[in-house]
Amino acid sequence: MTLIIDLKTLGTSGRLDLSLATDMATEWAKHLGLSSPSGLSLGLDYDFSDQGLVMTGELNGAVAGPCNRCGRPTSVETVLRVRARFVEGSEQKMGERRQDEDGRWGLELDEEAGELEYYSGHHLDLANWLRDEWALGLPVSLHCGEEACREGAAEGAEPEETIDPRWQFLADLKAQMEEG
Secondary structure (H helix, E strand, C coil): CCCEEEHHHCCCEEEEEEEECHHHHHHHHHHHCCECCCCEEEEEEEEEECCEEEEEEEEEEEEEEEECCCCCEEEEEEEEEEEEEEEECCCCCCCCEEECCCCCEEECCHHHHHHEEEECCCEEECHHHHHHHHHHHCCCCECCCCHHHHHHHHCCCCCCCCCCHHHHHHHHHHHHHHHC
């Protein structure tokens, strides 16, 4: 799935308002057992500088799935703040020496690397970056807010304990280590 922006059509700064299809949003959420009943809306402010293209904004949409307390189908509106700096070139390895915007040499820090995205040419595909932001920012468990559900929670009814699918491999590894 692609979401390609032609960089030649952008000014030095501005705003992009985009809509993402329902099937794309659902594909991005299915690892959590969730779906997206409608597409996503994206509002991005951008600014080109000698440090690259900085994009900040919000990714909005609904996710649907079973309530973690009562199991009823529910839908929750989700708003995620997103930010990235896109630089032209290929991804550099951690610990590799590189030159900063002031011409000083040094090692790239983890925090800085987490914000960097790379592209080449005049086209930028936002799909991978936005997929990662959406998939990591979604709630793991949904709550419907129905009266019976809230009452059950207030009475101490424990919801079914679930493991975040994003961390399931660690639970599997722990189980293997305890067996062996």
